[in-house]
Amino acid sequence: MKLPIQPEFFTLHGVRLAIYEQAGADPPILFVHATGFHARCWNQIIARVPGRRSIAVDMRGHGLSDKPDPPYTWSPFGKDVAALVQAMGLRGATGVGHSMGGHSMVLAASIVPDAFKELILLDPVIMPRERYRGQRTEPHFARKRRNEWASPDEMFERFSGRPPFVNWDTEVLRDYCNHGLLRAPIGYTLACPPEVEASIYEASGLDDANLYGKLENVGAAVTVVRSARVMGEGGPAADMGASPTAPDLAERFQRGEDVPTHYSHFIPMEAPEYVADLINESPNRAL
Numbered sequence: 001m002k003l004p005i006q007p008e009f010f011t012l013h014g015v016r017l018a019i020y021e022q023a024g025a026d027p028p029i030l031f032v033h034a035t036g037f038h039a040r041c042w043n044q045i046i047a048r049v050p051g052r053r054s055i056a057v058d059m060r061g062h063g064l065s066d067k068p069d070p071p072y073t074w075s076p077f078g079k080d081v082a083a084l085v086q087a088m089g090l091r092g093a094t095g096v097g098h099s100m101g102g103h104s105m106v107l108a109a110s111i112v113p114d115a116f117k118e119l120i121l122l123d124p125v126i127m128p129r130e131r132y133r134g135q136r137t138e139p140h141f142a143r144k145r146r147n148e149w150a151s152p153d154e155m156f157e158r159f160s161g162r163p164p165f166v167n168w169d170t171e172v173l174r175d176y177c178n179h180g181l182l183r184a185p186i187g188y189t190l191a192c193p194p195e196v197e198a199s200i201y202e203a204s205g206l207d208d209a210n211l212y213g214k215l216e217n218v219g220a221a222v223t224v225v226r227s228a229r230v231m232g233e234g235g236p237a238a239d240m241g242a243s244p245t246a247p248d249l250a251e252r253f254q255r256g257e258d259v260p261t262h263y264s265h266f267i268p269m270e271a272p273e274y275v276a277d278l279i280n281e282s283p284n285r286a287l
Contacts, residue, residue: 003043003056007064012083013076017057018064019084022046024053027117029094029279031056032081032101035125036142036197038063040179044172045096045268048276057084059104061196063179070199074100074209078107085115094279095220098122098268099244100200103211106222110214118221120278121245122267125204128246132210135202142198149188152177164241168269176269215252223278224250225259225267241265 007018020039029052031042039056040063046054058065059077081104085093095116097105102124109116149155155177159165165173181188203209227243241264250256263270 003040003046003054007039007058010084010087012080012087015060015068015080016066017060017080017084019058020056022054024051026053027092027094028053028055028090029096030081030085030090030105032095032097032104033057033059033062034099034101035200036062036192037098037176038179038191040175041172041268042096043175044169044272045276045279048273049279052279055088055090057081058191059101061200062192064182064191067193067196070195071203072196072199073203073206074103074200075107077104079111081105081108082111082115085112090115092117094282095119096122096275096279097124099125099265102126103209106211106218107214109220110211110217113217113219116220118223118282119218120223120275120282121225122275123226123243123245123265124224124249125209125244126211126215126246126249127204127244129210129212131205132207133205135206136204140198140201142201143194145190145194145197147190147194148184149181149190151188152181155181155188164264164266167264168266169272172269172272212252215249216254218253220255222250222253222256223259223282224256225261225278227263227265227267228260229264 003020003022007020009016010019033041039058042056061067091114093116095105102121103126105119109119180191182191226245229242243265250258268275
């Protein structure tokens, strides 16, 4: 089973968000992607979770959703997820979030406690407390990301042999390229503009992104899956594959479990079957 080709749209906080829903049995699964990605990056995982109602969202600034002008801060993403689960009437759901998507899922779960019975957080950007030092002073390298492409095939061929993409599942990379570009007057441009992506990264250390006052309010069972590659002081600019997640994050939740893994930060891209197994085999499944 796969997500539909065309999304539905929900307007939340004045921003139109694209939502892809696969019909199936409740409890639902809500998937939230990382900075710079899109809902269709979950295709290969959703295909491995048969029979379950699955929902994936293009976050603001990404995919087919509206793209407000920068600057971007982090809390609106979590507030969008909270508003979405309320608009869709989700209860007892499984929330699966990668990187910024994991951060957003936690904020949403603290706002709408009944929406989630469990959260599976894949290397969420909830950093050690001391990293919340304010706005970055130097521009993020994503501002220099190539924005214009002749086709999704060109993008795929360009990325397939270079890190970090060389370690990705081939079909996930195909989905990323096929749905990560928008038609332009000539060729294609990135569905998440470089200035939007960079603005999100540059705001990651603001107090607005600091969730430490909210973690203990999350009553759902939380599985924190994190790469064993620890991010150094250079941050993601030094190693995009390293984990930004606080090593002690799981113990800060009421019911948290820490699951280190040998994969890089790009866990759902490298190992869709592993992530699907986490969902299918979870003892916290809301039955």
